Amino acid sequence: MALRAVDFLPRSAEEALALEDYEGCAPRWCTGCGDLGILTAVQRLLRDEQLPLEKVVFVSGIGCSSRFPHYMGTYGFHGLHGRALPVAEGIKMRRPDLHVFVNTGDGDCCSIGAAHWLHAARYNMDMTVMMHDNNIYGLTKKQASPTSPQGTRSNTTPRGSDLAAFDPLIATLGMSNLSFVAQAADWIPELLYKIISLAFHHHGFSFIRILQRCPEFLPDHFEPWVQDPDRMLILTHEDGVQMSTALSSVYRQTADHDPMDLIQARELVGTSERIPVGILYRNPDVPCYEDLRRSRQLQTPAMVSAGLEEELDKFTIWPMV
Amino acid sequence: MSVEFQQMVEFHRTGQHIGTELPSPATPGTCSALLAPYRRLARLRHDFPLVLVTQGSPEPLISLSDVIDAVLQEIAPPGISGKRYREHILRLETTIREQVADGAEGSLSKLWAQAEKALLSGDGNGGRELLRDSLQAARARLDIDGPVVGCDEQLPARLFEHLWAMAESSRTRAALERIDLLTHKLGEILKVDDLKAAGARTPQNLKNSLGERYQDAFDFELMSRLLNQATPQRMLPAGRRRRIQSALSVLETQKFFAARSTGAKRLRNKTQFRFVFSSVANALKAYRERLEDMAELVKAMMIAELEIDNRYVESAHDPFFQRFDAGMLGTKDLSLFPAYLICLHEQDCAGRAQADLMEILSSDLPMNIVIQVGDTLGEAAPFERNVPNGLRGHQLAGIVTGLGSAYVLQSVSAGLYQLRAEIAAGLTYTGPSLFSIFSGSPEMTPGLPPYLVAASAMESRAFPAFSFDPSAGQDLAMRFHVQHNPQIEQAWSHHELAYEDHELQRNIVDIAMTPADFAVTDLRYAEHFADVAPDSWNDDMVPVSDYLELDEHAAADKVPYVLVVDGDDILHRLVVDDTLIRVARRCGEQWRTLQEQGGINNSHAAALLARERASWEQEKAQELQQLSIDLEQTGVAAGPEPEQEPAGQAGVAQTAGTEEAEEQSPAGPSPDEAYIETPRCTTCDECTDRNNRMFAYDENKQAYIADLSAGTFRELVEAAESCQVCIIHPGKPLNPDEPGLDELVKRAELFH
Incomplete structure (x- = not known):
């Protein structure tokens, strides 16, 4: 048995990656956009974890939030509308050594990509999924999305939307084989960072709904919650998030919630008048699909090469003899 | 089995x-x-190579990476607009590092030019112009120069010689200024005396002193006679004149400090004393031979100072100076002279040299000794023949620490840049200093960069770093440090x-x-x-x-x-x-x-702590025992358990903020002070887009007020108003004359 050292040691102080090392292109989001805070929280996480750039991949669908991979200095895949999750699953299945992150929006995930979302949660593959929920289609200049509150006036609903808003948390907490669900808000960066960090460290499908302000098309939509911290309910637990002293002096409404308690999680998202922020549900014992189905066959470089050759040979025009 | x-x-x-x-x-x-992962070290950013700075900076030693960082600070703006400069100049840095690793030598400017040439010749046409532009911008900001050295076997000697020369240059400068002043003033005394002599008032001398234009208007013969008759003949006493001339001669011919100007009468480099040695015996011999000269120079300077102030009293001072010799030189006198630098290899410390070393290190001689160690595990090496059987070079530092009077620094060559402050302290220490430096033996570690070998010696505890500075304080905690080692708490x-x-x-x-x-x-x-x-x-x-x-x-x-x-x-x-x-x-x-x-896991402190803890626990146990006895006697029962708080909504215990929490909260900033609640910043760019000099992002990319004076109070208030999460607090205006202040202060009050 010959073993090959392939990875780097913990990097020395001189080599440590800074937050800037994780930056890609300059963000083109609108000034004031909540996506900027989410981007910063993710870059901080990668910096603090010192993840090698080549070991991280961000996958997205279509929408404002799905521009995320462009703004990261890691690998990225800007995919088709609603199809971020199956792409991410393919990556994880083939390259389990990569840290897979998915950025999707309320339209991308809850509308055209809803079927993939349902099964991705059930497959429970190890990835961190951030659903940027601004309650509107922003990239296409303001159309109602599934999570737009009833009465939202938009280009497609000029008299106000007719249907009650779709609640992605209620939907997720009803899915089978679930292992991690959380809710964060872009305007509470400390908790946003901690929740993404806990999701990253969870082995399985970690779904975070992130309430995200859109200052351009729904500028006042989240204002009541931004301006009145007492309208937020912070879910704290020794196995969940804890607030710093400074933050707890701002956000005073807290609830002790055990992330293992799924029934209580459903009650919280279904009945609470306040917006709950924190870890709603976490079950580390749910098996991951890639662990169940990964091929045990030795995948040597020679075998991979031979397989590729075989596939490519199908398209080869052989010379006449 | x-x-x-x-x-x-x-x-x-x-x-x-x-x-x-x-x-x-x-x-x-x-x-x-x-x-x-570190074997291709030249590709990785680290402390080496170093620039031994000879011009452009007061710092005598700068890492190439620090030089590059400083250049990038100048030319590359933060964010995407500076990315191109950063990429190009970091490629330049890598190229220089690879050149040095391959054995290239020369000044920074020379290696820089070679690296530029190599990069430009290798880049495709498309990117060449941009690359050339980046390199030109960087070159224009490069303001330091000096030899570039890698972490090789020659490093310790080269680095210490450079730092020693830099440290001695200030001492030499001060000494020369003092000697020049004394020489000048003694010369003035003699000149004045010469002018009073009859020979100075001859008709011809008087004529020469006036110049040509009005020479015909004077009768210099008559003038000479008048002056000789009218002025008193108060000349220097012959004894004093001889004394001054003697002191002047010593000052002008001293060999300890190099002359600064070519016009001076002082001896030139050929006869100047050298202070860098590669043998302990030669250094000691030179020191002993020069002692008399040192005493003469000190004596001449003391006499000069007395004579210049006209305080020399022959009856009092003659007996003292007649007996003054090398034995009377004190620490202050010795500190006037350059310290000696002795660069040795471990093999040079055998036999007699070992005894000489110990003599130096247990004395107060101003000698800096650098011992370069190539093998630190000596006793296991079967091929080692040259190392003495007695004291080994790598053991010397620990033993000399016990002497208590010498400055000691032990390190590996890879750690010298991090320890430059300690090296400077050792080189300027008034007394002997020992620097024990492990640099490895490249011929015994083929295929591995010497930096890596040296660094792993420290990492493995085979050659740990420590410093001992007797002048740092009275106790060991102030004198002895091991903090430069990795994971110092661990075995x-x-x-x-x-x-x-x-x-x-x-x-x-x-x-x-x-x-x-x-x-x-x-x-x-x-x-x-x-x-x-x-x-x-x-x-x-x-x-x-x-x-x-x-x-x-x-x-x-x-x-x-x-x-x-x-x-x-x-x-x-x-x-x-x-x-x-x-x-x-x-x-x-x-x-x-x-x-x-070094005070880490100190067994004496641990024993003392355990003793104190046992004593405290015993005391508390007695108090509890006494308390229970008192309770039994008085019949007072313990109070009821505090009531559980009722469950909140949906069975969840919800709590609102309490007064207690408020009391525990630290006092906030003054309402007069402008500040941002940085941890709550959402990086939305509103404030930084408004004024990126007043507002900046920290290492977590969250905003803070970088420079309050970089903008107006109006900008501050408008930033607060546009902040998405209302975390900017404008405070009071800095400039009381800013227009429209009354209205702005009212608007700012909303954010107090």
């Missing part, structure tokens, strides 16, 4: 290959698995090793870097290791660090091993023989001693 394991045990106990021979790992490039430094197994799966193991892991890089120790085929690996093989923890009974059934990689990055386990294990144990004990001296 299997045959294979029996062979391992036999090798471990005897160091001999018995029966079927286990292969020795004496392959160039073999190294501890922890070092594998060994630990790191994770990630590798890919035969199923291409990632595995992570924790490895402690021990002296055995260090020794495996050195061909001299190859005989102390035996390679074990992977199919013979078993659970009775334990890492060296674990093996050292075992007692004798438990260790009997185990075999210690180190993890290494070969030149092809294949992982191996090497069994370590008992000789090397003894050396590792000895290094561990020496490190433990250093830890104690």
Whole structure:
């Protein structure tokens, strides 16, 4: 048995990656956009974890939030509308050594990509999924999305939307084989960072709904919650998030919630008048699909090469003899 | 016990290959698995190479990376607009580093130019112009120069000679200024006396002193007679004149300090004393021979100062100066003269040299001794012949610390840049100083950068760093420091090793870097290791660090091993023989001693703490006992349990903020002060887009007020109003004359 050292040691102080090392292109989001805070929280996480750039991949669908991979200095895949999750699953299945992150929006995930979302949660593959929920289609200049509150006036609903808003948390907490669900808000960066960090460290499908302000098309939509911290309910637990002293002096409404308690999680998202922020549900014992189905066959470089050759040979025009 | 394991045990106990021979790992490039990712060191940013600065900066030593960082600070704006500069200039840095690693020598400007040329010749046409532009911008900002040195075998001597010269230059400058002043003033005294002499008032001298234009208007014969008759003849006493002339002669011919100007009468370099030596005996000989000259110079300076102030009293001072000799030179007198620098190799410390070294280091002679060590595990090396049998170079630093009067610094060559402040302190210390520097033996570690070998010596505790400065204070806590070592609280430094197994799966193991892991890089120790085929690996093989923890009974059934990689990055386990294990144990004990001296896990402090804790616990137990007795006697029962808070909504215990929480909150900033609640910033760019000099992002990319004076109060208030999460507090205006202030202050009040 010959073993090959392939990875780097913990990097020395001189080599440590800074937050800037994780930056890609300059963000083109609108000034004031909540996506900027989410981007910063993710870059901080990668910096603090010192993840090698080549070991991280961000996958997205279509929408404002799905521009995320462009703004990261890691690998990225800007995919088709609603199809971020199956792409991410393919990556994880083939390259389990990569840290897979998915950025999707309320339209991308809850509308055209809803079927993939349902099964991705059930497959429970190890990835961190951030659903940027601004309650509107922003990239296409303001159309109602599934999570737009009833009465939202938009280009497609000029008299106000007719249907009650779709609640992605209620939907997720009803899915089978679930292992991690959380809710964060872009305007509470400390908790946003901690929740993404806990999701990253969870082995399985970690779904975070992130309430995200859109200052351009729904500028006042989240204002009541931004301006009145007492309208937020912070879910704290020794196995969940804890607030710093400074933050707890701002956000005073807290609830002790055990992330293992799924029934209580459903009650919280279904009945609470306040917006709950924190870890709603976490079950580390749910098996991951890639662990169940990964091929045990030795995948040597020679075998991979031979397989590729075989596939490519199908398209080869052989010379006449 | 299997045959294979029996062979391992036999090798471990005897160091001999018995029966079927286990292969020795004496392959160039073999190294501890922890070092594998760093073997192509020139590609990685680190302290080296260094620039021995000769112009452009008061800092005598700067890392190339620091130079590049400073240039980038100047030319590359933050964010995407500066990305191109950063990429290009960091490529330049890598090129220079690779050149130095390949043996290139020269000044920074020369190597910089070579690297520019290499980069421009290799880049495609498309990017060449942009690259040229970046390089030109960087070159325009490069304002320092000096020789560039890598972390090679020559480094310690070159670096210390440079730092010594820089440290001595200020001492020389001060001494020369003083000597020049005294020389000038003594000369003035003699000149005035000469002018009073009759010879100075001859008709011809008077005529020469007036100049040509009005010479016909005067009768210089008459003038000479009148002056000779009218002025008193008060000349210097002959004794004083001789004394001044003697002192002047000594000052003008001294050989200790190089003359600054070519017009001076002072001796030139050929006869100037040299202070850098490569032999202890020669240095001591020179010092002794120069003692009389030193005494003469000090005496001349003292006499000059007395004469210039006209305070010399012959009856009082003559007896003193007649007896003044080298034996009367005090510490203050000695500090006037340049310190000596003696650069030695470990092999130079044998026999008589060892005695001379100890004589110097136990005295107060101003000598800086640099000992370059090439082997630190000496006793295990079978080929070592040159090292003396007595005191070894690498042991000297610890022993000299015990003398208590010499400055001591021990380090590896790779750590010298980080220790530059300590080196400067040692070079300016008034007394002897010893610098013990491990640089390895490149011929014994082929395939590995010398930096890596040296760094792993410190990492493995084979050659730990420490400093001892007797002038830093009265106690050991102030004098002795070990903080430059890695993971100083631990016995060994630990790191994770990630590798890919035969199923291409990632595995992570924790490895402690021990002296055995260090020794495996050195061909001299190859005989102390035996390679074990992977199919013979078993659970009775334990890492060296674990093996050292075992007692004798438990260790009997185990075999210690180190993890290494070969030149092809294949992982191996090497069994370590008992000789090397003894050396590792000895290094561990020496490190433990250093830890104690450095105040880490100090056993005296721990014992004292345990004693105090036991005493405190006993005292509290007695108090509790007394309390329960009192309760029984008075019949007072314990109070009821506090009531549980009712469950909140949906069965969840919800709590609102309490007054108690408010009391615990730290006092907030003054309402007059402008500030941002940085931890709550959402990085929305509103404020930084408005004024990116007033507002900036910290390392977490969250905003803070970088420079309040970089904008107006209006901008501050408008930023607060546009902040998405209302965390900007404008405070009170800085400039009371700003227009429209009344209205702005009202708007700002909303955010107090």
